[in-house]
Amino acid sequence: MSFSFTPERRAKLDALILRYPKKQAALLPALRLAEEQAGCIDFDAMVHIAEILDVSPARVLGVFSFYTHYRRPGTGKYLVQVCSTLPCALRGSDAVYDALSSELGIGRDETTKDGMFTLKKVECLASCGTAVCLQVNDDYIENVRPEQVPEILRKLRGGA
Ligand code: FES
Known part of the structure; x- marks a missing residue:
């Protein structure tokens, strides 16, 4: 897997997770953090987030693909x-x-x-x-x- 959060971003995500009753609810901010770090969200980032939040990669992909504002690989400047x-x-x-x-x-x-x-x-x-x-x-x-x-x-x- 080529994507993993930097220690700083992982610490941010861990702090965000504590704000929610279930860690799965932190999916949207987790995607935003991945986007901030890599400039876009690719499959490896989705798998990494799925592992952290204990959800399936398909669940992450489903949420990611619903929202148009997340940057896909190949998105222009x-x-x-x-x-x-x-x-x-x-x-x-x-x-x-x-x-x-x-x-x-x-x-x-x-x-x-x-x-x-x-x-x-x-x-x-x-x-x-x-x-x-x-x-x-x-x-x-x-x-x-x-x-x-x-x-x-x-x-x-x-x-x-
Ligand atoms: S209709 Fe709401 S911003 Fe365009």
């Missing part, structure tokens, strides 16, 4: 998630998504050849009042219009 739930849809999220897809030359769940961007459509990002909402890694970009897409990507490419 910028994970661009476009909310497609009704409030954002009514404010034009399809057009924003199409503009991103066109500018990047990729479709849903694809990554640009240079490894910079992965594009996803996701459900509500809990910022409905500022539709259309994008999430780029851990940051929100709100009130997005299709015509803003080139500038958003330019700033990301420039690291701004």
Whole structure:
């Protein structure tokens, strides 16, 4: 197995586990800690977490695959998630998504050849009042219009 938590992250996870009535309930934060450590969550990380939490690897995979926000292997430097739930849809999220897809030359769940961007459509990002909402890694970009897409990507490419 090629993944194991660093001693610091394992100590964090052990402290988190104590907050829950059952250690299996710490699965989501355990996945987050693995993602922080490795930049994404691969199968080895899921097996490691399963062993720590006394659950099956299939259980970890099931939870991991339910949530779109965890980074998969091969995810680009910028994970661009476009909310497609009704409030954002009514404010034009399809057009924003199409503009991103066109500018990047990729479709849903694809990554640009240079490894910079992965594009996803996701459900509500809990910022409905500022539709259309994008999430780029851990940051929100709100009130997005299709015509803003080139500038958003330019700033990301420039690291701004
Ligand atoms: S519907 Fe888009 S953030 Fe809630």
